[in-house]
Amino acid sequence: MSKNIELKKGVVADIKQKFEKAQTAVLVDYRGLNVAEVTELRNQLRKAGVEYAVLKNTMINLAVKDMNLDDMKPHLEGPTAVAFGYEDAVAPAKILSEFAKKNKNVTIKCGVCDGAYIDEKGVQALANTPSREVLIAKIMGSMMSSVSKFVYALEAIRKKQAGEA
Numbered sequence: 001m002s003k004n005i006e007l008k009k010g011v012v013a014d015i016k017q018k019f020e021k022a023q024t025a026v027l028v029d030y031r032g033l034n035v036a037e038v039t040e041l042r043n044q045l046r047k048a049g050v051e052y053a054v055l056k057n058t059m060i061n062l063a064v065k066d067m068n069l070d071d072m073k074p075h076l077e078g079p080t081a082v083a084f085g086y087e088d089a090v091a092p093a094k095i096l097s098e099f100a101k102k103n104k105n106v107t108i109k110c111g112v113c114d115g116a117y118i119d120e121k122g123v124q125a126l127a128n129t130p131s132r133e134v135l136i137a138k139i140m141g142s143m144m145s146s147v148s149k150f151v152y153a154l155e156a157i158r159k160k161q162a163g164e165a
Contacts, residue, residue: 008059011059012059012063015059015060015063016063016064016066018051018053018082018084019063019064019067019084019112019115020115021084021086022051022084022085022086022112023085023086023087023089023113023114024084024089024090024091024111024112024113025082025083025084025085025092025111025112026082026083026085026092026093026096026108026110026123027060027072027076027080027081027108027110027111028080028082028096028100028106028107028108028109029078029079029081029106029107029109030054030079030081030105030106031078031079031107032105033103033105033106037105041096041106044095044099045092045096048085048092048095049085049087049088049091050083050091050092050095051083051084051086052082052083052084053081053084054079054080054081055080055081055082056080057077057078058076060072060080060082061073061076064112067115069112069117071110071117072110072112075110083096088131088132089113089114089126090126090130090131092111093123093124093126093127094126094131096108096123096127097123097127098127108124110122111123111126113126
């Protein structure tokens with residue numbers, strides 16, 4: 001009996017560590033997926049560096065008990081899989097959201113982002129956020145735009161002064 005309890009404590013500690021380590025975790029109901037669909041989903045997530053695990057609701061509940069994620073409890077019914085994003089915070093939400101659009105058997109339940117609970121709408125909003133690379137490109141583009149406008153203004157001033165002299 002005690003071996004079983006010790007094993008479960010280890011599983012709970014492992015799940016808690018995953019939630020704490022992950023930038024984002026998205027919980028989904030995968031009921032109705034066949035093996036080929038699950039394999040396709042796992043491959044997409046793996047390519048993005050996202051860990052996907054089917055976990056017991058009671059173990060998730062025990063793991064997040066001390067993390068102020070009480071809003072998650074109503075979603076811990078039925079089959080639950082969790083996608084943990086360690087490197088890219090947007091990847092789990094984006095991939096699962098796209099997969100759910102194509103396959104009606106996948107339902108996004110809720111998520112955790114930077115240790116805070118987010119509901120299904122929050123996960124969808126996160127999925128619509130551009131990737132890190134796109135955001136960096138936009139920032140660099142806007143910075144370059146400002147610099148180039150400044151250079152053109154200086155050049156116009158130089159030409160004006162050269163024309164008057």
